[in-house]
Amino acid sequence: MTDLYKLTIQDASKKLKSAEITPSELLESVIERVEKVEPEIKSYITKTFDIARAQAKESDKRYSAGKPFSDLDGIPVALKDVFCTKDIKTTAASKILEDFIPAYDATVVSKLRDAGAIMLGKVNTDEFTMGSSTENSAFGPSHNPWDTTRVPGGSSGGSAAAVSADECLFALGTDTGGSIRQPASFCSATGLKVTYGLVSRNGVVSYASSFDTVGPIAKSAADVAIILNIIAGNDPMDSTTVNEKLPDYTTFLGHDIKGKKIGIPKEFYGEGLQPEVDEILKNAIETLKSLGAEVEEMSLPSTDYAIAMYYIIAKSEASSNLARYDGIRYGYSNLKHNKNLQDLIDLYFKNRTEAFGNEAKRSIMMGTYTLSSGYFDAYYKKASEIRTLIKKEYEEAFKKYDVLVTPVSPFPAFKIGEKLEDPLSMYLADVNTVPINPAGVPAMSVPAGFTKDNLPVGMQIIGPYLGEGAIIEIADAFQQATDHHLKKPEL
Amino acid sequence: MIKSAASARIRVNMTDETKKSGDSSWVLNVAQLARIELSKQEETKFAGQLGAVLENFELLNKVDTTGVEATAQVTGLTNVFRIDEIKNPLGKESRDELLKNAPEIQEGSIKVPGVFHND
Numbered sequence: 001m002t003d004l005y006k007l008t009i010q011d012a013s014k015k016l017k018s019a020e021i022t023p024s025e026l027l028e029s030v031i032e033r034v035e036k037v038e039p040e041i042k043s044y045i046t047k048t049f050d051i052a053r054a055q056a057k058e059s060d061k062r063y064s065a066g067k068p069f070s071d072l073d074g075i076p077v078a079l080k081d082v083f084c085t086k087d088i089k090t091t092a093a094s095k096i097l098e099d100f101i102p103a104y105d106a107t108v109v110s111k112l113r114d115a116g117a118i119m120l121g122k123v124n125t126d127e128f129t130m131g132s133s134t135e136n137s138a139f140g141p142s143h144n145p146w147d148t149t150r151v152p153g154g155s156s157g158g159s160a161a162a163v164s165a166d167e168c169l170f171a172l173g174t175d176t177g178g179s180i181r182q183p184a185s186f187c188s189a190t191g192l193k194v195t196y197g198l199v200s201r202n203g204v205v206s207y208a209s210s211f212d213t214v215g216p217i218a219k220s221a222a223d224v225a226i227i228l229n230i231i232a233g234n235d236p237m238d239s240t241t242v243n244e245k246l247p248d249y250t251t252f253l254g255h256d257i258k259g260k261k262i263g264i265p266k267e268f269y270g271e272g273l274q275p276e277v278d279e280i281l282k283n284a285i286e287t288l289k290s291l292g293a294e295v296e297e298m299s300l301p302s303t304d305y306a307i308a309m310y311y312i313i314a315k316s317e318a319s320s321n322l323a324r325y326d327g328i329r330y331g332y333s334n335l336k337h338n339k340n341l342q343d344l345i346d347l348y349f350k351n352r353t354e355a356f357g358n359e360a361k362r363s364i365m366m367g368t369y370t371l372s373s374g375y376f377d378a379y380y381k382k383a384s385e386i387r388t389l390i391k392k393e394y395e396e397a398f399k400k401y402d403v404l405v406t407p408v409s410p411f412p413a414f415k416i417g418e419k420l421e422d423p424l425s426m427y428l429a430d431v432n433t434v435p436i437n438p439a440g441v442p443a444m445s446v447p448a449g450f451t452k453d454n455l456p457v458g459m460q461i462i463g464p465y466l467g468e469g470a471i472i473e474i475a476d477a478f479q480q481a482t483d484h485h486l487k488k489p490e491l
Numbered sequence: 492m493i494k495s496a497a498s499a500r501i502r503v504n505m506t507d508e509t510k511k512s513g514d515s516s517w518v519l520n521v522a523q524l525a526r527i528e529l530s531k532q533e534e535t536k537f538a539g540q541l542g543a544v545l546e547n548f549e550l551l552n553k554v555d556t557t558g559v560e561a562t563a564q565v566t567g568l569t570n571v572f573r574i575d576e577i578k579n580p581l582g583k584e585s586r587d588e589l590l591k592n593a594p595e596i597q598e599g600s601i602k603v604p605g606v607f608h609n610d
Contacts, residue, residue, distance in 0.1 A: 100592060101591070101592065103585065103588040103589045103591075103592075196564075196565050196566065197566050197568075210563060210564050210565070236573050239568070239571035239573075240564070240566050240568065240571075242566070243568075302554075304550075305550065305551055305553075305554055307547075308547065308548040308550050308551050309551065311544070311548065312548060312551075319525065327594065328593065328594070328601060328603055329592065329593050329601055330592035330593060331592070333594040335594040335595060335604070336594045341604050342608060343604055343605050343606060343607055343608045344603065344604045344605065344606050345526070346604070347604050348526040349526050349527070349528055350528075352525075352526050352527050353527055353528040356527070361527055361537070362537065362540065362541060364525045364527060365518065365521045365522055365525050365527065365537065365541060366541055366544065366545075368521050368524050368525040369521045369541070369545070372521075372524065378552075379548070379551075381561055382551050382552075382554075382556060383551065384561035384562055384563060385556035385559040385560070385561050385562075386551060386554055386556060386559075387561070387562040388559050388560055388561065388562040389554070389556070389559060391562055391565060421540075422540075423540050423543075423544060424540070424543045424544050424547060427544065438562070438565075439565070440565030440566070
């Protein structure tokens with residue numbers, strides 16, 4: 001069979017188990033695909049095909065012995081370049097980490113290795129995951145497979161573009177305020193932002209620690225369930241991970257969603273929503289109704305304050321997290337080529353000035369400002385109080401509804417360069433995704449349709465705390481009834 | 492531009508008045524606190540960009556949060572402990588690997604520039 005690179009995990013796994021194909025054959029097909037489309041898409045920062053080939057050979061042996069490690073054995077994966085990979089460069093798309101080689105694997109990377117997944121390489125992101133377009137990458141932007149003059153979204157834009165262009169079977173990303181969901185929406189992939197603490201952040205480069213989550217970007221909700229079974233769970237190395245016993249997420253597939261209660265928060269459908277996106281969402285909601293779901297309009301009144309609340313807290317935490325890049329222990333160091341430093345503070349100034357990009361600098365300055373004496377109460381404390389109000393609204397909503405459905409983004413993918421010098425409009429673009437992280441609940445981006453210009457539009461399905469199963473159930477039922485997620489860009 | 496460590500420690504003054512007057516020096520003050528040097532051009536650019544963002548965020552003043560407690564994290568977890576035991580069987584080997592990323596090492600330690608001055 002040709003075109004193996006197009007397979008979902010579910011289908012590839014069946015073919016691998018029945019010995020119709022081998023992991024090495026699957027890998028070679030994907031590598032060939034990457035080499036073909038990469039000049040246009042530019043998803044990858046580092047390709048690790050030699051490692052992948054060695055891993056695939058091992059996987060071949062396991063399948064021929066009838067003993068694969070898991071449903072991900074032999075499945076090629078791309079990792080956002082913020083997951084530490086032992087002996088493989090991990091840059092966070094920043095000049096400050098351009099030569100950083102971790103001495104250990106992130107917990108999720110170990111879990112994927114132990115499951116037999118094949119590491120294709122590290123993919124692009126906005127620097128330190130700060131951005132909504134991958135344009136903030138120190139290595140240049142990635143391009144949207146549906147229209148290469150447009151951004152793939154961000155920050156996990158490399159992950160989403162790679163999945164959409166079939167340059168991997170799935171990818172891992174991170175989501176702090178929409179960084180999995182928005183690129184998944186822009187590229188027509190299925191991306192899950194998990195409940196805060198469901199997946200370990202050990203060994204993952206931090207942006208805003210109280211919002212950061214790790215999750216999959218894949219070709220279907222069914223594939224997301226398979227990946228989640230491997231990566232979710234408590235990790236003693238990350239004390240914020242959940243302790244609860246978790247379900248087998250594949251048991252939520254193929255369900256009847258008759259009688260499920262779906263809330264439609266009206267604040268997400270107001271001013272600023274492009275009419276085409278509104279229409280696509282209305283059609284998607286009609287599909288859910290036709291499957292027997294009970295749909296009702298409702299309200300999350302504090303949504304209007306979410307952007308300001310989110311960015312104040314995110315940038316405050318970011319300014320603190322980025323303080324670790326001192327050029328002393330690892331990363332870019334002015335010490336390497338300047339023997340005339342006056343003192344330690346001189347080194348700090350030179351490193352940070354020379355090696356952080358514009359958005360990282362803006363984040364550090366904004367966070368420094370909002371946390372400074374005299375401004376702390378007006379910004380950080382006030383935002384943290386409003387966070388409580390928003391979190392409570394979601395808790396109340398899920399007493400009544402199984403899930404909530406909104407657009408992921410008010411508009412489809414924008415042009416490269418369009419918002420780069422206007423950070424405020426870039427921040428405002430995250431209006432529908434940022435309220436979810438402060439609340440800590442899970443949400444998925446599911447392909448819902450295409451605009452007249454053939455640009456993908458995603459539907460956001462928000463679930464209750466640890467309600468990934470409820471989301472997967474609705475998303476899978478929707479994907480069984482529609483074919484948006486099966487459409488491929490012409491490349 | 493900050494040329495010397497001594498001038499980096501100048502007093503920081505960033506009142507609302509200076510922020511709103513179109514004077515961009517407040518950004519320079521924040522940048523100094525954050526250990527970032529700005530060119531004159533960057534100072535003006537960042538003042539415009541950050542000023543617009545902060546002005547937009549003043550929207551939050553409209554919300555009455557009297558009696559509302561702040562949320563710092565959403566896990567509900569408190570005091571997560573684990574036994575403090577060495578789990579790394581590689582010991583020195585692993586330490587040396589970590590040290591490989593440091594620009595200057597000496598006898599298994601990381602060399603740091605002087606806090607006051609390098610003589």
